Every structure is written in structure tokens, then in C-alpha cells.
Amino acid sequence: MSECPPSRPTTYDVLTQHGVSRRDFIKFCTVTAAALGLEPTMAGKIAHALQTKPRIPVLWLHGLECTCCSESFIRSSHPLVGDVVLNMISLDYDDTLQAAAGHQVEEIRKQIIKDYPGEYILAVEGNAPTKDGGVYCTIAGEAFTDILLETAEHAKYVVAWGSCASNGCVQAAHPNPTGAVPVKELIHDKPIVNVPGCPPIAEVMTGLLTHLLTFDRLPELDREGRPKVFYGQRIHDKCYRRSFFDAGQFVEEWDDAGARKGWCLYKMGCRGPTTYNSCSTFKWNDGVSFPIGSGHGCIGCSEANFWDNGPFYERLSAVPIPGVESTPEQVGKVLAIAAGGAAAAHAVSVAIKKAKDGKDADSKGDAGAAQA
Amino acid sequence: MAGTVTSAGAAGASTGEARYRRIYVWQRPIRLFHWVNALAITALFSTGLYIASPVLTSTGEPYDNFVMGRVRQIHFVAAFVFAIAFMWRIYWFWFGNTYARSGFPYVWRLAWWKDLFRQAFDYLRLDFGHIHLGHNALAGLSYTIFIIALGWAQMFTGFAMYSESNPGGFFDGLVGWVLPLLGGSFRTHMWHHLFAWIFATFAIVHIYIVILDGRQYRNGLISSMIMGRKFVRVDDEDESG
Ligand code: HEM
Ligand code: HEM
Ligand code: SF4
Numbered sequence: 165m166s167e168c169p170p171s172r173p174t175t176y177d178v179l180t181q182h183g184v185s186r187r188d189f190i191k192f193c194t195v196t197a198a199a200l201g202l203e204p205t206m207a208g209k210i211a212h213a214l215q216t217k218p219r220i221p222v223l224w225l226h227g228l229e230c231t232c233c234s235e236s237f238i239r240s241s242h243p244l245v246g247d248v249v250l251n252m253i254s255l256d257y258d259d260t261l262q263a264a265a266g267h268q269v270e271e272i273r274k275q276i277i278k279d280y281p282g283e284y285i286l287a288v289e290g291n292a293p294t295k296d297g298g299v300y301c302t303i304a305g306e307a308f309t310d311i312l313l314e315t316a317e318h319a320k321y322v323v324a325w326g327s328c329a330s331n332g333c334v335q336a337a338h339p340n341p342t343g344a345v346p347v348k349e350l351i352h353d354k355p356i357v358n359v360p361g362c363p364p365i366a367e368v369m370t371g372l373l374t375h376l377l378t379f380d381r382l383p384e385l386d387r388e389g390r391p392k393v394f395y396g397q398r399i400h401d402k403c404y405r406r407s408f409f410d411a412g413q414f415v416e417e418w419d420d421a422g423a424r425k426g427w428c429l430y431k432m433g434c435r436g437p438t439t440y441n442s443c444s445t446f447k448w449n450d451g452v453s454f455p456i457g458s459g460h461g462c463i464g465c466s467e468a469n470f471w472d473n474g475p476f477y478e479r480l481s482a483v484p485i486p487g488v489e490s491t492p493e494q495v496g497k498v499l500a501i502a503a504g505g506a507a508a509a510h511a512v513s514v515a516i517k518k519a520k521d522g523k524d525a526d527s528k529g530d531a532g533a534a535q536a
Numbered sequence: 537m538a539g540t541v542t543s544a545g546a547a548g549a550s551t552g553e554a555r556y557r558r559i560y561v562w563q564r565p566i567r568l569f570h571w572v573n574a575l576a577i578t579a580l581f582s583t584g585l586y587i588a589s590p591v592l593t594s595t596g597e598p599y600d601n602f603v604m605g606r607v608r609q610i611h612f613v614a615a616f617v618f619a620i621a622f623m624w625r626i627y628w629f630w631f632g633n634t635y636a637r638s639g640f641p642y643v644w645r646l647a648w649w650k651d652l653f654r655q656a657f658d659y660l661r662l663d664f665g666h667i668h669l670g671h672n673a674l675a676g677l678s679y680t681i682f683i684i685a686l687g688w689a690q691m692f693t694g695f696a697m698y699s700e701s702n703p704g705g706f707f708d709g710l711v712g713w714v715l716p717l718l719g720g721s722f723r724t725h726m727w728h729h730l731f732a733w734i735f736a737t738f739a740i741v742h743i744y745i746v747i748l749d750g751r752q753y754r755n756g757l758i759s760s761m762i763m764g765r766k767f768v769r770v771d772d773e774d775e776s777g
Binding site for chain 2: 407431
């Protein structure tokens with residue numbers, strides 16, 4: 165299969181160097197094709213691409229973040245998957261994972277931008293605080309905002325890892341003291357894939373990278389720039405507790421009989437009905453479980469504003485009007501009671517006036533008022 | 537049908553020399569719309585509150601029960617009824633009789649503003665000097681805000697949430713963009729829930745006012761929404777229509 169070897173090593177070259185067998189390699193291609201929702205024959209295409217295309221350089225930047233995306237990524241459930249993906253891309257710059265440090269690292273980043281303009285993938289974990297000239301996140305003395313824009317300029321694709329980069333996450337939650345903004349608000353002229361989640365599921369991350377490498381284009385994205393294949397449905401749509409939801413069987417307390425029977429967690433604040441992610445399909449940690457599987461409601465970590473949509477254990481949160489802390493239910497009851505009160509007060513005033521005016525004040529020929 | 541006012545001859549009033557005429561005001565489509573709309577909103581509000589906070593718990597195996605599923609189903613059926621009646625009423629705004637357009641906020645007409653303030657102050661001063669055949673400006677404004685505008689808001693948020701169970705489907709294409717616009721599915725639920733209470737608030741005030749006005753004018757206001765005709769004293773014909 166070695167027709168005209170490219171100047172840079174292919175993924176397959178690197179894998180075989182690392183002792184991955186051909187058999188495992190083909191397994192990986194098949195698993196990934198399935199995860200991407202592709203037809204089985206596509207496994208061959210993936211294998212072909214990995215054997216012929218040079219590895220794509222990836223610059224993985226870290227802004228304001230907690231590194232949970234990286235943690236998730238390096239724990240890709242299938243050890244093979246993790247291996248393959250880490251080797252598949254040429255992770256040239258990742259200040260968390262790489263051995264080099266200090267100015268050396270920054271040199272590498274600049275070199276890659278120079279050597280592979282328009283070819284490398286920019287992966288962003290975390291986001292950029294924009295307030296006060298970006299001083300709240302600096303790397304090697306440079307504001308992260310500047311590093312991000314500089315690196316994005318010649319990138320082929322931008323991958324926004326996690327909720328920070330996609331939606332803002334906790335650092336952008338109200339009142340957002342550092343002015344943190346998601347990547348899409350700073351970079352406008354590059355194709356961006358949002359991969360929300362806190363963190364995203366490892367298989368989602370590796371699946372996306374494999375797609376980029378194999379087909380050399382973005383997967384189909386939804387309105388919010390998320391790969392449809394992973395974010396096309398809500399947790400609720402595939403939740404195994406859904407039959408209890410439809411039946412009307414809900415956990416009311418964390419230790420009640422319903423909780424022991426595994427009933428639906430809707431009334432405990434489960435955000436599954438409003439959250440787009442693959443947790444109820446892929447699950448986590450090699451398919452072991454996911455929050456709902458462990459008896460805890462979904463907190464909606466892959467949704468925009470999820471920190472501001474709390475409290476996590478209440479079905480309703482505050483109405484989305486700045487400065488209002490009450491739920492729609494509380495606001496609504498006040499409105500309705502006020503309306504009822506106003507009507508009652510008016511009715512009483514009318515009655516008093518009628519009584520005062522007496523029978524003679526029949527100004528509008530309202531002769532029948534007395535009999536009513 | 538084409539005529540604007542159908543006078544049904546003079547009908548003697550019970551007291552004294554006051555004489556009333558019966559005037560055909562609310563055509564059948566309006567009356568039908570009114571009650572379909574009122575029923576749909578009542579059903580939507582009550583099923584909506586159940587969806588938000590399901591209080592009944594069924595026992596036994598889930599495959600024997602479909603409580604939440606059924607309530608949602610009723611909500612969605614009522615939602616379609618509401619939407620169709622709504623569109624029908626908008627159509628009838630143009631093709632109905634003159635009362636079908638009465639009260640509409642013609643903000644560019646001075647007469648509308650005058651009527652609005654006059655009606656508002658009349659209510660506040662407990663004075664009911666002013667009679668209308670169609671909707672007065674205040675009533676028209678309230679329907680425009682609380683049924684038309686709020687109805688659109690409720691349909692946009694409602695159908696957007698409805699579309700979520702069929703990604704890429706018809707309703708997704710039509711109104712799916714509402715979800716990101718409002719900051720996500722969860723916030724869309726919160727808005728929808730808040731709007732539901734505004735309908736309830738409207739209904740309380742509305743029912744109070746029609747009872748009040750009906751008693752005040754003795755013009756058969758409430759029965760007019762059922763039978764279509766209002767009674768008007770011959771000596772104070774409506775001036776604004
Ligand atoms: C007067 C009109 C309506 C009222 C008063 C109303 C009321 C409500 C309320 C209170 C909720 C619960 C919200 C929550 O806490 O999550 C709800 C949910 C919902 N409504 Fe409505 N609604 C109305 C019209 C509509 C329309 C026109 C549709 C269109 C299909 C619709 C579709 C929905 C959907 C899909 C849900 C969410 C159900 C779920 O999460 O399982 N509603 N509605
Ligand atoms: C027992 C309850 C009700 C009664 C007796 C009633 C009666 C009436 C009457 C007499 C009118 C004409 C008032 C006028 O000239 O301005 C009217 C109009 C209207 N009512 Fe009600 N109503 C009731 C409940 C409701 C409810 C629950 C709603 C919706 C939340 C509603 C929505 C409307 C609307 C939208 C109009 C304007 C009709 C049009 O121009 O198409 N009504 N109602
Ligand atoms: S546990 Fe959550 S996601 Fe699962 S059915 Fe209930 S509400 Fe939906």
C-alpha cells in the first residue's frame with residue numbers, strides 16, 4: 165500500500181511505529197465509522213485516508229479553562245481509540261501535554277503557523293477574557309485574545325472544545341467579571357465547530373477529529389455550529405428513563421421509592437429535556453454510565469447559559485429577564501393575584517358607588533341594576 | 537352577511553319607555569373563534585401547568601401508564617386548535633363585518649387614542665357613560681396585546697419546543713431558530729411558562745370587565761358572544777361603531 169510516500173508521515177506510519185497492529189487499526193476505523201453514523205463501507209475510506217494523508221498539525225490552545233476537555237480526551241474509552249487519536253493528529257502545540265516548556269513552546273507554535281499556513285487545525289480549549297485588554301489570561305506575557313487571533317489567522321478549521329469555547333461556560337456566567345466570550349464571538353472568518361460539554365464526551369472529540377482528517381471537511385453542523393451527528397438530539401430523546409416520564413412516574417425525593425425504582429428525574433431538575441448531547445447514547449467512561457444512569461439529573465452542561473439556568477435541582481429557574489430572580493410560576497402568580505385583586509377592588513368600588521348614588525342616580529337608564 | 541348592521545326591529549324593553557333595538561354585531565365565525573379560543577387557552581394553561589409540575593403519580597409499571605404523555609398530547613392538540621383558530625380570526629379581521637375590526641389599535645387615528653383614554657378614565661372613575669357596539673379601543677388594545685402578540689410569542693416558543701422531538705423536520709425548519717435566539721431550549725421553556733401566566737392574568741381581567749360592562753349597559757354583552765346580537769337603547773345609538 166505504499167504508493168508514493170508523502171514527505172510527512174501518515175497516521176498509519178506513526179501508529180505502526182508505536183506498535184499498533186494492522187488488526188487493531190482496522191478495528192479502530194470500523195468503530196469510528198459507526199460512531200460517526202457512517203455506513204460500514206466508510207471504514208475502508210477512513211483506513212485509506214489514515215494511510216495516505218499526512219498527519220494534520222494541530223495547535224491546541226488553552227485559554228480560561230479547567231482542562232477537563234483534555235482530561236476527557238486523553239481518556240477516550242477504548243484505549244486504542246485514545247492511542248490512535250493522539251497519534252493521528254500531530255499535536256504540535258499543547259502546553260498542557262507537551263514536554264517542551266517556556267519560550268521553546270511559543271516558538272513551535274509560531275513555526276507551525278509559518279510552515280503550514282492554511283493547513284493546521286486550531287483547537288481551542290477555554291475561552292478569552294476580553295475585559296481590560298485581556299489581562300485575565302496571559303501566556304508568556306501575551307494576552308490570550310491576541311494569541312487566539314494570531315493563531316486563527318492561518319488555521320484551516322477552528323475546533324471549539326467544550327462549553328467554554330463554544331458557549332462561555334462558568335467564567336462567562338453572570339456577572340462575567342472578566343468579559344469572557346466564546347470563540348465564535350472573536351473569530352468570524354474561519355469555519356468553527358462547536359463541541360460543547362463540560363467536558364465533551366471523549367468519543368465525540370475523537371470522532372470529530374477523525375472526520376476532519378478523513379474527509380478533510382467539517383461534518384454537518386446544526387444551527388449552533390455543533391456536529392449534528394453528536395448533538396442532533398436531546399438527552400431526553402434517548403434516555404432510558406423516558407418511559408417513566410411518559411407514564412408520569414417521577415422521583416420526588418432523592419431517597420424515595422421512585423428513586424429506588426429508577427423513575428424519571430424530571431422533578432428533581434433534570435435538564436435532559438432541554439439538553440443536546442450524546443450522553444444517553446454513548447455514555448461515559450467506556451460506556452459505564454452517565455449522570456442519569458447514576459441517579460442524578462442532567463445539569464445541561466453542553467447548553468448555553470447552563471450555569472445561569474440554575475438551581476440544578478429545581479425544575480424551574482428564574483425567568484430570563486435581567487434582575488429578576490423569581491421563577492415564571494412566582495411572577496405569574498403575582499400577576500394573576502394582582503389582576504384578581506384589582507378586579508375585586510373595582511367591583512367593590514362600583515358597588516359602593518351604586519349604593520351611594522341610590523335609586524335616583526339612574527344616569528344611563530340602568531334601571532335593572534337593582535335587580536341584579 | 538355582507539351588510540354591517542342588521543337591525544332586527546324594535547324590541548320593547550321591560551321598563552318604562554326605554555326602547556331597545558337588537559343589532560347583529562358578532563358574526564358566527566367571531567363567536568365560534570371566541571369560544572374555541574377560550575377553551576383552547578384554558579386547556580393549554582391547565583395542561584401546561586401539569587407539564588411544568590406533574591403532580592399526579594401513577595403506580596405500577598410504566599407500560600401501563602401514559603399520564604404525562606397524554607397530557608402533553610392534549611396540550612399539543614389544543615395548541616394546533618389554538619393556532620388554526622388564531623389564523624382564522626386574522627383572516628376574518630379583513631373579511632368580517634365592521635365590528636370584526638373594531639377596537640384594533642389604529643394608532644395613526646386620533647379617534648382611536650381618544651376612545652382609549654376615555655374608556656380607561658371611565659373605568660377608573662367608575663363612570664360608564666360611553667357605549668360601543670364593537671370593541672372599544674381599550675378592549676381592542678388588550679386583545680391585540682394579550683391574544684395576538686402574546687399568541688404569536690406563545691406559538692413561536694411552543695412550536696419551537698415542539699420541533700425538538702423531530703430535529704430537521706418541518707417545525708424545526710419553520711421555528712427551530714427561536715431556541716438559540718432565546719438562549720437555548722431551557723430559557724424557551726421559561727419564557728413559554730411566563731407567557732402562560734400572562735394569558736391567565738388577561739383572562740381574569742377580561743371576564744371581570746365583560747361581566748361589569750354587561751351589567752352596566754344592560755346590552756346583553758355576554759349573550760352577544762353566544763347569539764351575536766346586542767341590545768341598544770334607541771335613544772343612545774353608538775357613535776363610534
Ligand atoms: C395559550 C397558549 C399556551 C399556554 C398557556 C401554554 C402553556 C404551557 C406551559 C405552562 C408549559 C410548561 C412550560 C414549562 O414549564 O416547561 C408548556 C409547555 C409546552 N408547550 Fe405550551 N402553552 C401554550 C401554547 C402552546 C403552543 C401553541 C404550542 C405549540 C405546539 C405549545 C407547545 C408546548 C410544548 C412543546 C411544551 C413543552 C412540553 C414538554 O417540555 O414536554 N404550547 N405550555
Ligand atoms: C366565561 C368566560 C368568558 C366570557 C363570558 C367572555 C365574553 C366575551 C365577550 C362578551 C366579548 C366581547 C367583548 C367586547 O366587546 O370587547 C369577548 C371578547 C373576547 N374574548 Fe372573551 N369571554 C370569556 C372568556 C375568554 C377567555 C378565557 C379568553 C382567552 C383567554 C377570551 C378571549 C377573548 C377575545 C380574544 C375576545 C375578542 C374577540 C374577537 O374580537 O375576536 N375570552 N369575550
Ligand atoms: S431522567 Fe431526565 S432525560 Fe431522562 S426521561 Fe426523565 S427528564 Fe428526560
